[in-house]
Amino acid sequence: MERRKPSVLLHVCCGPCSTAVIERLRGKFDLTLFFANANLHPREEYERRLEAARHVAARYEIPLVVADDDHGAWLEAVQGLEWEKEGGARCDICFQVRLEETAREAESRGMDWFTTTLSISPHKNAKRISEIGRRATMNRKVRFLDENFRKREGFRRSVKLSREMGLYRQDYCGCEFSMNRLS
Numbered sequence: 594m595e596r597r598k599p600s601v602l603l604h605v606c607c608g609p610c611s612t613a614v615i616e617r618l619r620g621k622f623d624l625t626l627f628f629a630n631a632n633l634h635p636r637e638e639y640e641r642r643l644e645a646a647r648h649v650a651a652r653y654e655i656p657l658v659v660a661d662d663d664h665g666a667w668l669e670a671v672q673g674l675e676w677e678k679e680g681g682a683r684c685d686i687c688f689q690v691r692l693e694e695t696a697r698e699a700e701s702r703g704m705d706w707f708t709t710t711l712s713i714s715p716h717k718n719a720k721r722i723s724e725i726g727r728r729a730t731m732n733r734k735v736r737f738l739d740e741n742f743r744k745r746e747g748f749r750r751s752v753k754l755s756r757e758m759g760l761y762r763q764d765y766c767g768c769e770f771s772m773n774r775l776s
């Protein structure tokens with residue numbers, strides 16, 4: 594009898610970053626994608642990134658769950674940190690909001706693990722993502738799959754795959770405070 598693969602709820606920050614992560618995990622895990630990115634601004638940008646995530650989900654035949662898009666609540670969470678530089682305290686809160694939402698969703702679905710595509714980006718602090726992901730498991734019955742997806746040429750592979758799929762690739766991190774700045 595075939596053994597059940599452990600289930601993972603994979604937070605996807607955007608379609609391009611998800612490609613190489615899916616490729617790496619899907620042989621070992623039963624994946625569900627989770628688009629929880631209330632940081633995105635403006636709404637048109639949210640829709641473009643969601644569309645790219647849908648494209649990837651269809652390409653790999655993996656279910657995609659879309660969280661509520663409450664940008665107002667996200668703005669409240671980062672209040673006072675608007676003008677922090679990228680990679681600073683605002684980004685820590687932004688990771689925390691999205692990873693806690695993913696942990697909650699994974700637990701409510703009875704899944705084994707959750708993780709995020711965020712660590713594949715060379716513009717993000719993988720160590721902070723790891724710490725915040727681990728913290729999000731506190732008092733929860735779900736584990737954080739703590740992997741730095743940038744390792745073993747992960748980012749380079751995601752660029753190649755997203756070009757092949759013709760995916761939209763953004764040129765800023767996502768929130769209004771990162772617009773016109775590469776993060």
Ligand code: SF4
Pocket residue numbers: 632679680683684685687688766767768769770771776
């Ligand atoms: S720059 Fe990126 S990670 Fe930082 S708060 Fe904005 S959207 Fe979030």
